[in-house]
């Protein structure tokens with residue numbers, strides 16, 4: 001389906017996210033014929049950073065040429081560029097923004113739906129939301145909010161109160177771009193469309209789960225954002241816990257947003273509060289020398305932790321989560337380690353006896369993604385010797401990925417369609433902060449690790465008797 005006609009207002013239009021993801025993503029949607037038949041995009045920023053419409057079009061062209069999947073040229077680009085305009089947001093002078101939105105609405109004609117995307121630092125949220133309320137712009141409109149959704153339970157509640165004073169929950173879209181990734185969505189298909197996997201997807205067969213998102217990137221000059229945030233708030237409480245929600249949820253009654261969110265929130269309700277004794281915080285060597293970083297900074301650039309779910313499906317099955325900057329590889333992996341068979345009939349020929357290593361389902365959700373089943377098989381020859389084997393599903397082997405959308409693109413489209421399935425609820429977010437409270441109150445000291453490694457040494461102790469699936473050994 002195609003979304004209704006829209007006026008999209010992009011707050012933070014001159015910022016990093018708009019440049020890397022939002023403007024290139026909207027252009028890709030337009031080229032794919034997925035934008036509404038009539039739409040306008042109004043860029044906005046505080047008066048000090050305001051651009052004229054022509055400057056904004058140039059800014060968008062540069063963003064698309066640097067980060068987009070297609071060059072900004074030809075009729076498709078000209079049509080997209082024509083849809084762009086700019087209106088400064090200033091709490092003391094709401095005139096320019098109001099004028100830009102009303103002009104965009106006239107250009108679209110009829111009564112287009114308004115979609116506000118808040119790609120701004122958290123401290124700017126309240127003033128923008130208040131402005132949308134006091135000017136009446138919010139009426140009937142939808143709101144996309146970027147993480148972090150607060151920094152702890154109290155601030156998340158305050159943020160929700162600010163938002164709910166102007167937008168009811170059915171019009172709020174808290175975006176987590178990991179949930180827009182094709183192969184994360186495919187976790188639902190894998191589990192609930194096949195009789196093969198779901199019957200073994202529980203504590204009877206699975207010994208442990210790893211959700212591992214190492215990054216090679218450092219903080220890439222984002223000290224201003226990162227120093228006050230750290231890996232736990234940037235990656236774990238957001239992206240990795242959301243993935244955990246998909247991996248661990250019960251089958252939803254239907255595929256509606258309501259059922260999916262209910263099931264995910266039930267997983268979060270069953271999470272045991274984090275125990276700081278099962279958390280490793282790390283900081284890469286050299287982080288304190290990065291420009292803008294406090295030389296005594298205690299901000300973590302790495303977190304590995306163990307968490308458990310107190311429910312019938314997962315009781316006693318540890319989930320290990322890891323993410324960090326400046327690590328050995330950039331990967332996105334979920335590994336389900338299976339229990340050993342009841343009886344070991346074959347002499348073990350592999351050196352690696354850690355349970356769940358050669359008996360695992362590995363979901364690699366890098367774009368475009370892969371799923372690997374690892375198991376033991378008889379090696380050809382007269383003896384009964386076993387070797388490690390695997391079956392691989394690669395997206396690119398089975399499907400054309402020509403129609404694939406990036407995480408942000410898929411979610412922008414869903415927000416225009418009003419589908420909240422892949423967005424997070426305020427209850428879910430508040431529960432995640434509640435679970436995180438013991439760690440936030442009593443964080444273990446950061447341990448340093450060498451860039452290019454897999455984190456501080458203690459990550460290996462954390463996961464014993466299992467082993468991290470990464471680095472992959474062949």
Ligand code: BG6
Pocket residue numbers: 215217234
């Ligand atoms: C963002 C974080 O949300 O996700 C970044 O703020 C991180 O620090 C990024 O690098 C990772 O996203 P992806 O899709 O590139 O793995």
